Amino acid sequence: MSRPPRLWISSATPAKGEIIRVRVQIQHVMESGFRLDWNGAPLERNLLTRFEARLNETLLMEWEPGASISQNPYVEFAFAARESGTLRMLWLDDRGMRLEAEREIILSPA
């Protein structure tokens, strides 16, 4: 979990109201809790439990993933750029990992 998220946004300087697309991926095992180790003991569940994206303090999207989400979860979403600010993203998992990423969004003058 030491690697920073891979992040792409369609535009950092959008026009007001433009739809911005965000693609972001982190490294994470997404251990489902269903698997067994070589001794037949279950491997402890370690799933991503939450992702959220905010523009400044305004919540844009929150995501509660489950066991059906692939390893190294990929998240893509879109939002309308109505103000300039910092796009903040946050990931939490079962073991208390906390990962953050941010990107400045500046509205281009019309």
Next chain:
Amino acid sequence: MTSSFEPDRRRVLLGAAGAALGAALPLSGARAQELATTAEAQPDAAESDRIAAEFLGGVAPLAEGLAMELPATADNPAAVPLRVHVTEALTEDLWCEELIILAELNPLPLACRYRFSAATGAADVALRLRLIRSMEVRALARLSDGRVLEARAAVEAGVGGCGM
């Protein structure tokens, strides 16, 4: 030797065989699958339907307005790309409150839940699913005016599906 001892002994033997093969791929096929996971596919869509009914809360879902992009065949069932989006334009007065994705036959059918706000201005998400076998994937989206939109698509999982 008691029968309860049997699985342990077998595992030790298999482990030894694996080590002899260089431990890179100690097992292959169905036996490895059986040892590696306790996940079982749902026998039918009942659990998925129960979650969907809970989400619907008595509202009849509309079959239009929610688009789903899912490959018909998934060559890698451990990462099946899926995109779901509300097709109509969303404004500050009309937004998507909540969106759920159900992988009907997975051990836990509720794949994930999204929540948006009036500030989002879109409801367009993509992700990667892992699927235990071929199944239907279903998405439900609740809009702020109370409508619920539904989309579904079937996907054929490649060899044996993903063991979760």
